[in-house]
Amino acid sequence: MKRILFTQIQGNSTGYIALLGWLGAFVAAALGAVYFMEHNGHYVTGMNNQIVWGMPHVFAVFLIVAASGALNIASISSVFGRVMYKPLGRLSTLLSLALLAGGLMVLVLDLGRPDRLDVAMMKYNFKSIFAWNIYLYTGFFAVVGVYMWMMMERRMNRYTKIAGTVAFIWRLALTTGTGSIFGFLVARQAYDAAIMAPMFIIMSFSFGLAIFILVLMAVSNGTGRPLGDVLIAKMKNLLGVFVAAVLYFAVVQHLTNLYATEHHGVEAFILSDGGIYTGLFWFGQILIGGLLPLALLYHPTTGKDRMMIALAAAMVVIGGMAQVYVIIIGGQAYPLSIFPGYEVSSSFYDGIVGSYSPSLPEVVLGLGGVATTLLIVAIAIKALPFLPATLADADIDPHYVEPEPEPEPEEADSDDEGEEAAEAA
Amino acid sequence: MNTVRGIFAALLLALTAVAVSPAGALAADSGVPVPSPAKAFKGEQCVEPVETMRREHMVYLKHQRDETLRDGIRGQKYGLNECIDCHATADPSIAGGKIRTLKPFCKECHAYAAVSIDCFACHSGKAQNDKTGSLLPNEKEEMADDLIRMVKAHTNAPAIGDKK
Amino acid sequence: MSDTTFNAARRRLLAGTAALAGISVAPGIRLISTAEAAVSGPASAKNRWGLLIDSNKCDAGCTECVTACKTEQGWTGNDRPESDPQWIRKVNLKDNKTGATASLPVMCQHCEHPPCVDVCPTGASMKREDGIVLVDKHICIGCRYCMMACPYKARSFVHEDVHNQKQHMPRGKGTVESCTLCVHRVDAGGTPACVEACTEKAGRDAMVFGDLNDPASEISKKLAKHVTTRLRADLGLEPGVHYSGI
Known part of the structure; x- marks a missing residue:
């Protein structure tokens, strides 16, 4: 394999500037939405005392879960030694950090008192999974940041494997923590299940890889960098496995519940009479997010068509959003079972399916999180050499692997750009 | 140019x-x-010397708020309600000067020092009738009666009109 | 001390001529002395405050407890029932099989092992030594995780600006709140407003407040006599609120 050359993007084309402008506009709109929501109070959103977590949480959880998954590619190369993925390690860590930043932004800006973020950073209740997550999330930035540095700084390359391993373990913990936010809730019929943690891990693999494939294709297209078919084929096969695994976990989750009479009510709600939630489950999560992408990825014709692979990845993202929506909103909409066996009524919506319709500011805030993620990636690939100059099969095929060169002598170590420009020459 | x-x-x-x-x-x-915060509505001496209060009031308040809310210790001297009692003033810009509130007193120095506080996000800061010390016309009657009841309690005097 | 003295003091006061600090109506008595009020507390684990609610005495049409709570704590809403707070609500039950009905108030159950306290990231959701579960709004960041965790739907998020809060019950937009068991009354030796209203206004006596740790208290005696129910007892949270008649 040839020596990998990483370069920044030029970043002066009209398209690039326009992209930054659009993303910036979305972020600005999100900040405006936050001001609107915080100034008036949350009554202007679709959230209420029945559905306490809404669209911002769907976006935030999706992005945070995907953040962990976007690290897949880096892990596969550093931890599991697949050389072919090595050129993608830098982008993988970058996307991962950017997704986490976007998700956390949404989560934090939806708080009732976002001005008290310092309180959340200084006062901890260590029995709270949220408190653990604050450590898991901030720790993820540190761990993945160091990992990225090990990959990008030649002198540190030999520590890449150890840093990658730590990051791999950390991301598993992070997604376990995120899944446990719901898994440890005894109060609600739809949650309180240990399967949430592993299910969130496998969801992260799938959503994160789908987003990575989309971003990689977009970047290659936009910057005219070759992208080899062998690499794409490997990634789409991997995505197929993950999508199937997510389906499997969904089946186990619901079968377990269906077996216990206690949970028949909530299962009937999600699977057959929950209206929008039933629709999102079958058409969003199962069909668009599972069966159709599987068909596209493994069909002999569409499985070789890059557009179709991109479409499948986009469907995984849409289906993933639907799945998180069903889990978060659907799980809350089903009424609490405080008096099992009784018909209940009250002035506080006891026994009634909670109503929720996402408001515009919530959706704008969520999209602002996505825009923040993409903006970070767009700016970072201009500032630092994250992208390999080529991903053509001939350049990264493992058969061309040569022994790693010894680390350069100290004096040759100028900054990354200079060094790599020299190599290019 | x-x-x-x-x-x-x-x-x-x-x-x-x-x-x-x-x-x-x-x-x-x-x-x-x-800043020149308004003179206390009543009383001549704060719970600590003025110099100490200027520097330490936030520490006292924060410490006591935790003790009151979390531990259930009540009636100590550094409560926000005690501040209201003496330092709440009627300000024409708030409710047409019909109520006494603590906000103008706090605002004076906090605006100067550029320190924002969020006490009043939850505390109304308004003097209420169930506390002594409110001397706006509508509150005077009640307060006078309160005071008399209090003195009687202290002196164990027989209630007015009591027959021995 | 004579009536004349009092009346003179009252007149002087109303005329606004009295010296404000330390009006001397009798030697050695300072009238204005809020700081001298007796210090009470801390809340002690020797007490465990709780409620016993007899749904047989409760009527579906009566909401005096709810009204009393609103008045006492000031959580009147803005005519937006989905987002307005409700610290206490009347729930009407109908047995699916037999058709029998019951009515009872539901509020924070003041659990021995409250899930809201477990999940709160900052420790704002907390339980006092005497079992009263509260939100420390000083450090509540408004994440609503406690609302996700509460099996009783006891908590409300303050969805909009609040004005004219009661001095004993600060409330503010962006934080979570719930029944305090009228902690300000309890600390002063009183009973919660709902219990008082049930007896005095509604004349029903369906609610008893007291110390579950004191075997001599009315509530303990009643609990010892009849089997009572606790909501979602299967969760093992050991609520401080007991129900009978369901």
Whole structure:
């Protein structure tokens, strides 16, 4: 394999500037939405005392879960030694950090008192999974940041494997923590299940890889960098496995519940009479997010068509959003079972399916999180050499692997750009 | 060019104004008039000397708020309600001056020191009738009765009209 | 001390001529002395405050407890029932099989092992030594995780600006709140407003407040006599609120 050359993007084309402008506009709109929501109070959103977590949480959880998954590619190369993925390690860590930043932004800006973020950073209740997550999330930035540095700084390359391993373990913990936010809730019929943690891990693999494939294709297209078919084929096969695994976990989750009479009510709600939630489950999560992408990825014709692979990845993202929506909103909409066996009524919506319709500011805030993620990636690939100059099969095929060169002598170590420009020459 | 000249003119004007005004002379050091919070509505002596209160009130308040809310210790001297009791004043800009509130008193120095507080996000800061010390016309009657009840309790005097 | 003295003091006061600090109506007595009020507390684990609610005495049409709570704590809403807070609500039950009905108030159950306290990231959701579960709004960041965790739907999020809060019950937009068991009354030796209203206004006596740790208290005696129910007892949270008649 040839020596990998990483370069920044030029970043002066009209398209690039326009992209930054659009993303910036979305972020600005999100900040405006936050001001609107915080100034008036949350009554202007679709959230209420029945559905306490809404669209911002769907976006935030999706992005945070995907953040962990976007690290897949880096892990596969550093931890599991697949050389072919090595050129993608830098982008993988970058996307991962950017997704986490976007998700956390949404989560934090939806708080009732976002001005008290310092309180959340200084006062901890260590029995709270949220408190653990604050450590898991901030720790993820540190761990993945160091990992990225090990990959990008030649002198540190030999520590890449150890840093990658730590990051791999950390991301598993992070997604376990995120899944446990719901898994440890005894109060609600739809949650309180240990399967949430592993299910969130496998969801992260799938959503994160789908987003990575989309971003990689977009970047290659936009910057005219070759992208080899062998690499794409490997990634789409991997995505197929993950999508199937997510389906499997969904089946186990619901079968377990269906077996216990206690949970028949909530299962009937999600699977057959929950209206929008039933629709999102079958058409969003199962069909668009599972069966159709599987068909596209493994069909002999569409499985070789890059557009179709991109479409499948986009469907995984849409289906993933639907799945998180069903889990978060659907799980809350089903009424609490405080008096099992009784018909209940009250002035506080006891026994009634909670109503929720996402408001515009919530959706704008969520999209602002996505825009923040993409903006970070767009700016970072201009500032630092994250992208390999080529991903053509001939350049990264493992058969061309040569022994790693010894680390350069100290004096040759100028900054990354200079060094790599020299190599290019 | 015109803009620049305009800014200079404005600056000069502002400086002159500060220099000739008495407040400006007082605050020659900082250039901003020193705050002069309203005198206490009642009482002559705060729970601690004024100098101490200026520096430490936030520590006292924060410490006691935790003790009151989390531990259930009540009736200590550093409560926000005690501040309200003496320092709440009627301000024409708030409810037409019909109520006494603590906000103007706090705002005076906090605006000067650029320290934002969020006490009033939850606490109304308003003096209420169930506390002694409210002496706005509508509150006087009640307070007088309260005081008399209190004295009686202290002196174990028989209630007015009691027959022995 | 004579009536005349009092009346003179009262007149002087109303005329606004009295010296404000320390009006001397009798030697050695300072009238204005809020700081001298007796210090009470801390809340002690020797007490465990709780409620016993007898749904047989409760009527579906009566909401005096709810009204009393609103008045006492000031959580009147803005005519937006989905987002307005409700610290206490009347729930009407109908047995699916037999058709029998019951009515009872539901509020924070003041659990021995409250899930809201477990999940709160900052420790704002907390349980006092005497079992009263509260939100420390000083450090509540408004994440609503406690609302997700509460099996009783006891908590409300303050969805909009609040004005004219009661001095004993600060409330503010962006934080979570719930029944305090009228902690300000309890600390002063009183009973919660709902219990008082049930007896005095509604004349039903369906609610008893007291110390579950004191075997001599009315509530303990009643609990010892009849089997009672606790909501979602299967969760093992050991609520401080007991129900009978369901």
